[in-house]
Amino acid sequence: MDFATVIQILDSAVRLMTPLLLACLAGLYSERSGVFDIGLEGKMLMAAFTAASVAYATGSAWLGLIAGVAGSMALSLVHGLSSITFRGNQLISGVAINFLASGLTVLLGQKIFGLGGRTPSLTGAGRFPEIQLPFAAALRDVPVIGPIYAELISGHTILVYVAFLMVPLTWWVLFRTRFGLRLRAVGENPASVDTAGVSVTRLRYAAIAICGLLCGLAGAYLATGLSAGFVKEMTAGRGFIALAALIFAKWRPWSALGATFLFGLLEAIANRYPNLDLGIVTIPSMFMNALPYILTVIILAGFVGRAIPPRAGGEPYVKER
Amino acid sequence: MTAGGDTAEGRPETAAPAAIELRGISKAFGPVQANKDIDLRVPKGSIHGIIGENGAGKSTLMSILYGFYKPDAGEILVNGQPLTIADSQSAIRAGIGMVFQHFKLVQNFTVLENVILGVEDGRLLRPSLAKARGVLKQLAAEYGLNVDPDETIEELSVGHQQRVEILKALYRQADILILDEPTGVLTPAEADHLFRILRGLKAEGKTIILITHKLREIMEITDNVSVMRRGEMVASVRTAETSAEQLAELMVGRKVLLNVAKAPARPGAPVLEVRELKMVDDEGVERLRGIGFDIRAGEILGIAGVSGNGQTQLLEILGGYPEKGSTLSGAIRLNGRDLPLSGGGCNAAERRRQGIGHIPEDRQVEGLIMDFTAWENVAFGYHHAPEYNRGWLMDNAAIRDDAEGKMERFDVRPRDAALAARNFSGGNQQKIVVAREIERNPDLLLIGQPTRGVDIGAIEFIHKRIVELRDAGKAVLLVSVELDEIMSLADRILVMFDGRIMGERLPHQATTGDLGCLMAGVDPATTAPEDAIPPAHKHVEELPGESA
Amino acid sequence: MDKMPKWADVILTPLISLILAMAISALVILAIGESPWEALTTMVDGALGSSYGWGFTLYYTTNFIFTGLAVMVAYHASLFNIGGEGQAAMGGLGVALVLLYLPLPHWALALPAAMVGAALFGAAWALIPAWLQAKRGSHIVITTIMFNFIAAAALNYVLVNLLRPVGSMDPASARFPPATHLPKLSEMAAGIGLDWGRNTPVNVTFFVAIAACLLVWLLIWRTRLGYEIRALGRSEPGALYAGINPVRIIVIAMLVSGGLAGLMAINNVMGESERLVLNAVEGAGFIGIAVALMGRNHPFGVFLAALLFGFLYQGGGELALWTSIPRELIVVIQALVILFTGALDNMVRMPLERIFLAMRKRGRA
Structure with missing residues (x-):
């Protein structure tokens, strides 16, 4: 494997990890506030659909992005209603949201475009362009650093850079701001926040709104950045891989970056080498595809560094008498 | 204004x-x-x-x-x-x-x-x-x-x-x-x-x-x-x-009956013998630091103490379900036979078969399944009993009959066995538990906080039943944080502090002050109180200069 | 006192949830410019209007009974098994291996053998999540989700690399021996001179499913094991106090659950396709969640809810055939049913409770 191939695989990994990273951070906000979210998949899917539809109709990827965020937020609101306001089962609500997105996107897509759930291909300004960073062309020929800068770091869509910036931003918000302190507190012990005179409900809604926003970015990126348009079930389990990454990262922003990179890399390798020949054994792509899930189960089993979720996660808050 | x-x-x-x-x-x-x-x-x-x-x-x-x-x-x-x-x-x-x-x-x-x-x-x-x-x-x-x-x-x-x-x-x-x-x-x-x-x-x-x-x-x-x-x-x-x-x-709302009317105890042979019982929980904290005592037939042994000094652990261990991840040592003997402290033989069902009844500290979380009906709760823990079963299936009619009898005898109100446990008042819930455990006629009855959240009328009723069981020649272990309850029911009193037994008193000799000292980890009988205070660890606060 | 009578809890709340789900679905249909009434009549006609429609409706019902019961049994132990999809897929593998490699001369022998294979494989796929939950406290929802994906990948590998007949491009196993063909209900009807449901997949497994309902009812409400499952599901400290071993019960409940999900393969793999194909489960494992919630975690309710979803599934197919409404409509209905009966339960229940309280007060006055 030569250097150029490595760069290509890493470049592909960066593209593939972006939706995972955004969705993973989305889940991080929600779960840190004590609201479990297995509906990341559905929100991403819905966002991908609304983003692609509006981008196609208006010819603007940016309007598509807004629509994507709106679509995802609408489902976040449903999740908030059931898990915060009506204190229902958060897991069941997440399951429902996944199906709702999976059904609605095809139903509406078929009605609007008549392509069996697909949207027409996006062209031109309907997609986010790849951004060439300054001096990318000039530095291309410098050995080692040149390709890394020009091929790996430069040449992604804006949303890729946004996703990477979200990592330090999330860390900063979580650990350096008042909002972050309260958010973490409400996920650990909502009564502490409530007795301090801060509304548990408002905090949790804020968290799931951010979750909806980030899932919206993730979905929009899938449909208008990574691909050119929406295809039925295009998230293909990415929401669950993001969830896996979140557990893998033990609900920490920097670790989320690492986990999603690892999972993105696995996908990139599986795409490039359907049957990875390691000399002694040949690893089928199915194994590479399943690896994120297998790794997560191992982490969950607690044999390698136990993952402890936020203490109040999954429990609706009820004031005790 | x-x-x-x-x-x-x-x-x-x-x-x-x-x-x-x-x-x-x-x-x-x-x-x-x-x-x-x-x-x-x-x-x-x-x-x-x-x-x-x-x-x-x-x-x-x-x-x-x-x-x-x-x-x-x-x-x-x-x-x-x-x-x-x-x-x-x-x-x-x-x-x-x-x-x-x-x-x-x-x-x-x-x-x-x-x-x-x-x-x-x-x-x-x-x-x-x-x-x-x-x-x-x-x-x-x-x-x-x-x-x-x-x-x-x-x-x-x-x-x-x-x-x-x-x-x-x-x-x-x-x-x-x-x-x-x-x-x-x-x-x-x-x-x-x-x-x-x-x-x-x-x-x-x-x-x-x-x-x-x-x-x-x-x-x-x-x-x-x-x-x-x-x-x-x-x-x-x-x-x-x-x-x-x-x-x-x-x-x-009226004069408190500080003493339950009861005849002096006539203790027989030891029913329960506990020796050097130690327990370390899954976080490595020593919860029991070598407990030893006997309970004889026909006596009520009271254990006094501020809650959280090992009483809960003691009850759970005797009841057959020590905390997950804990390690135990020492010996427990029931009627002269050793009871296992771990492994397959150490579970609550086995202990019940051996003749240990248990009224747990928290009836709402342990003693009852709140969503189950009263009759289902009457079989709780005894659901393997032959009289409640017919072959592969449970004999619900038999359980119901039995439940109705128990509710009658213990004056549980409302007398509706089909009602879910959560719909009864605290006192009536406790009566269901007490009826279930006492009517099994156990050789040893473990009781934790029998009257917590129970109205006065039910308290008297429950106390009377406990004394009756004693008079029938059974051994009773009574754990309560209510000193009054211990003083009026127990025939002997042990005081627990920080996982050990600080001392033993007879109720008519003991004073609240005396017992209070023991509960605080100070033995008034010894002249150097600091010796009585165990080495500080994670869960006990150090109070420099206060013990002297 | 309970806030409302039991019948209201058991019948009224799921009914209102269903009506809400249907009403929103009707709005969706309106929104895409179709007539809800026409959609409904198309569905009723297509699913229940002929023995052909019934043949498919009951076939789907059979699938959903198994997956619904699977979710239900786990739910009583307070375990949310989302892994029905993977367990049913693995059950299919079990069926395929039994039928391809054991020389079974007659379906009456093949059926029990395949049932054992299906149940064993389904249960085995539930075993690891169960054990991890019981012993290590790993959240069963997450692990069963992960196991769905792992099952899909594993099955993909097995079909492509191991079970695919030489020369075939299709990622599917060889056809099962003809001797193992399960009688279709249509064939049984023809046997007594009736022309019923020709060319429909519903087969003897339907009766197995009904028997499973009865057995699960006995298990949960009439056996000591069921008593222990229900007790543990409501209070783990209580279970310990009563001498119930949580690890044992969690594992057994999940094994039963996985086994039931696996048994679905008798219907779709052995009874219908008669070979193992990729993605044979087609989401039935997930529909089991809606079925269990809708059926209030009671086998009779599960049966009724499965029938409802069987109707929706077949009706949805007809809808796609005759109108421009895609069959994904039923995924939306399924989602709404899960949402209203499972997650927004309180939204339906709280106003109802208030009404009943008010009525009781008035009755007393």
Whole structure:
């Protein structure tokens, strides 16, 4: 494997990890506030659909992005209603949201475009362009650093850079701001926040709104950045891989970056080498595809560094008498 | 607006202006009237006790004061000003601070982070943390409230966690501090330290409301005391002008029968022998440090002690279900036969077959399945019994018949076996448990807190049944935090402190003071008390200079 | 006192949830410019209007009974098994291996053998999540989700690399021996001279499913094991106090659950396709969640809810055939049913409770 191939695989990994990273951070906000979210998949899917539809109709990827965020937020609101306001089962609500997105996107897509759930291909300004960073062309020929800068770091869509910036931003918000302190507190012990005179409900809604926003970015990126348009079930389990990454990262922003990179890399390798020949054994792509899930189960089993979720996660808050 | 003092009705404490005044507060939860037309006046700069049994409505009243519930009727005046306390935020603004029985702390946050939570200055944390650090240092110096501001809560002892709660209130500039059963989890020494802090706060002009059901504390520290009974405020008096006996009578509404009528015990052969029983929990904390005792047939052995000193672990181990991940050593013998401490033979079903009955400390979580019907609960734990089964299937008709009989004999009301357990009152729920366990006629009955949250009538009934079982030649182990209950029921008393037995007394020889010392880990018989205090560990607070 | 009578809890709340789900679905249909009434009549006609429609409706019902019962049994132990999809897929593998490699001369022998294979493989796939939950406290919802994906990948590998007949491009196993063909209900009807449901997949497994309902009812409400499952599901400390071993019960409940999900393969793999194909489960494992919630975790309710979803599934197919409404409409209905009966339960229940309280007060006055 030569250097150029490595760069290509890493470049592909960066593209593939972006939706995972955004969705993973989305889940991080929600779960840190004590609201479990297995509906990341559905929100991403819905966002991908609304983003692609509006981008196609208006010819603007940016309007598509807004629509994507709106679509995802609408489902976040449903999740908030059931898990915060009506204190229902958060897991069941997440399951429902996944199906709702999976059904609605095809139903509406078929009605609007008549392509069996697909949207027409996006062209031109309907997609986010790849951004060439300054001096990318000039530095291309410098050995080692040149390709890394020009091929790996430069040449992604804006949303890729946004996703990477979200990592330090999330860390900063979580650990350096008042909002972050309260958010973490409400996920650990909502009564502490409530007795301090801060509304548990408002905090949790804020968290799931951010979750909806980030899932919206993730979905929009899938449909208008990574691909050119929406295809039925295009998230293909990415929401669950993001969830896996979140557990893998033990609900920490920097670790989320690492986990999603690892999972993105696995996908990139599986795409490039359907049957990875390691000399002694040949690893089928199915194994590479399943690896994120297998790794997560191992982490969950607690044999390698136990993952402890936020203490109040999954429990609706009820004031005790 | 009238000032608080003008409307007071000639109560003993009218001299000082009122920090808090409640007028006609009522609150109902569905059909349950938790607070009925409550009047209360708390003079500024005083320590005011509110006393009452479990379920008398004390906590509800304080929750109203802290904005957790809206009263159905009535008026709240703070410093003479009428106030609507819609939420905790407005209570905090009015200068009210609350220390809950169950602390509202974030376990993996530092002390500092917990203190600023909800009252941060600005959107960034750094300045708030710096400011709080300074204030905490000052408060520590002023009131002896020393806690390391950078320690996480989970690393602190219970006593220190409570200090963090007090610091939280003071940091919010509370002038009125409400403490809900603050000593329930403390050793007597820790409690004394708390009281010193409270006196210091009072000296600084703070008003303190102390909710408790412990008479000793009321007599020791309060200036005035109000008594609640079944949702009503039945009296408000100066502490100096009353006595513990009088308060107790007000609390329960009649003379308390301090002694259950019972014949002297005629103990037979030992039924249970416990030897050198040690238990280390999954966090490595030694919960039992070598316990040994016997219980003979026809006797009630009482175990007194502040809760959390190993009694729960002892009951669970004897009942066959030691805490997950704990390691045990020592020996337990029932009727001369060794019982396994771990492995397949160590489970509650096996213990029941061996003749051990168990009335658990928490009937709602352990003793009953609240969603099950009364008759299903009557089989709980005995669902493998042959009379409840026919071949592969359970014989529901037989269980039902049996349940109806038991409910009849134990006067459980309403007498409807098909009703879910959660629809019975506390006393009737407990009667179902007691009926189930006692009618099995066990050789040894384990009892934890038999009358917690149970009304007076049911208490008497349950006590009588326990004595009857003893008189039938059975052994009874009674664990209770209610000293009165231990003193009146037990034939012998052991006192547990920090996982060991501090001493043994006979009820007619023991005094509350004597037992209280033992409960605090001090043996009055030994001359060097510091020897009696075990080496400090994670869960026991070090109190430098206090044991001497 | 309970806030409302039991019948209201058991019948009224799911009914209202269903009506809400249907009403919103009707709005969706309106929004895409179709007539809800026409859609409904198309569905009723297509699913229930002929023995052909019934043949498919009951076929789907059979699938959903198994997956619904699977979710239900786990739910009583307070375990949310989202892994029905993977367990049913693995059950299919079990069926395929039994039928391809054991020489079974007659369906009456092949059926029990395949049932054992299906149940064993389904249960085995539930075993690891169960064990991890019981012993290590790993959240069963997450692990069963992960196991769905792992099952899909594993099955993909097995079909492509191991079970695919030489020369075939299709990622599917060889056809099962003709001797193992399960009688279709249509064939049984023809046997007594009736022309019913020709060319429909419903087969004897339907009766197995009904028997499973009865057995699960007995298990949960009439056996000591069921008693222990229900007790543990409501209070783990209580279970310990009563001498119930949580690890044992969690594992057994999940094994039963996985086994039931696996048994679905008798219907779709052995009874219908008669070979193992990729993605044979087609989401039935997930529909089991809606079925269990809708059926209030009671076998009779599960049966009724499965029938409802069987109707929706077949009706949805007809809808796609005759109108421009895609069959994904039923995914939306399924989602709404899960949402209203499972997550927004309180939204339906709280106003109802208030009404009943008011009525009781008035009755007393």
